Amino acid sequence: MKYQPISFEPFFGWVNRSRVLYSPGVRKELAYELSQLGARNVMVYTDKGLSEAGIVEKIVQQISQSDLKLAGIFDNIQQDARISNINDGAEHYRSSGADSMVVVGGGSVMDTAKAVNILVGSNLEDFMPLAEQAGLWEGAKPLPPHIAFPTTAGTGCEVTNAMVVLDVDSKTKLSVTHPFCNSDIAMLDPELTTTLPPKITAFTGMDALTHAIEGITSVGAEPISDALGLHAIRLISTFLPVAVERPEDLEARGAMLIAATMAGMCFCNTMTGATHATAHALGALYGIPHGIANAIMLPWVMEFNLEDSHQRYVMIADALGVDIQSEDAITAASKAAQAVRRLKESIGLNETLKDFGVQPDSEQLAPLVELAAGDGQISYNPRYVEESDLLMLFTKAI
Ligand SMILES: [Fe+2]
The missing domain is CATH 1.20.1090.10 (Dehydroquinate synthase-like - alpha domain)
Known part of the structure; x- marks a missing residue:
């Protein structure tokens, strides 16, 4: 058989704002790309497992060897983006004087960091009221520079304009969208994923x-x-x-x-x-x-x-x-x-x-x-x- 005509709604929109850079070793372009985005003081978001596995060091090196300043490494991100973890991550960003973020991790890390960027970009401290709104489109403004390195090949969170957050109290997962929350640049470096079990x-x-x-x-x-x-x-x-x-x-x-x-x-x-x-x-x-x-x-x-x-x-x-x-x-x-x-x-x-x-x-x-x-x-x-x-x-x- 051949494909039959595939129908679709007569009106649709399609958008994706993230640039994608792919290459084994593409992380070597990180400092240049951060500078192009206007970053000076960079906070790295990740989790303990990736820190201990030495993956984060491969990214931090790129910042340390450049003219950029490393504001800190927040490696306390837990499984599933949790409201208290998001608020904590935003507090670290503000107190360190960071002006940009590099995110190294899988879906939970990338979703947590997206929510952090929304908070710091909007001068807010608590993500819960935003999570309850679900769609954060009205009056949304571009957020501070954000580059993501996915370390799993799964969620696609590096380019999606949404995040799933876990409300621990009510045991519900909430999908939240924001037009600028996806990374400015998704850097796909397969050398960072070879140790994934x-x-x-x-x-x-x-x-x-x-x-x-x-x-x-x-x-x-x-x-x-x-x-x-x-x-x-x-x-x-x-x-x-x-x-x-x-x-x-x-x-x-x-x-x-x-x-x-x-x-x-x-x-x-x-x-x-x-x-x-x-x-x-x-x-x-x-x-x-x-x-x-x-x-x-x-x-x-x-x-x-x-x-x-x-x-x-x-x-x-x-x-x-x-x-x-x-x-x-x-x-x-x-x-x-x-x-x-x-x-x-x-x-x-x-x-x-x-x-x-x-x-x-x-x-x-x-x-x-x-x-x-x-x-x-x-x-x-x-x-x-x-x-x-x-x-x-x-x-x-x-
Ligand atoms: Fe999924």
């Missing part, structure tokens, strides 16, 4: 794959994001198994960084769907890492959505390497979920929700269902999702 490589890569697939099937899908998402899927299905198998393979690591960034550019314009809505609930209530939660839920959600958007799943199946030529459209589309399951197996991701203590009991599942039903991403799913559907999806994934 295979397991984390696997599940962060599945997060990127989920961004691309849900971006393409979202009700907000449009042709520019389709192009980015489809090529991201091709790169991930080819290079994720290689990056897991051979951590030091710079070609695979580089392709995964590029794919994660492309998937980020895709989904931050289209939003996602039921996989992310359920994954946010699983992260908030059971502490399941975001990429693992997505990897568990994705094939179930794809099968649930199939009948409402099979033409889009044909494109996805093709990008995943399925031979669609000899199949009818529904059969070809259904093979997309099968291909995702094969990819998961090939990278050793065999967990189900049971491994994280989720029980097939409708009373115990009720809080998960309630949280997923109220998640902002659910409304972008191509098929309308009832609470009974969420219960069914969680139950299947156990």
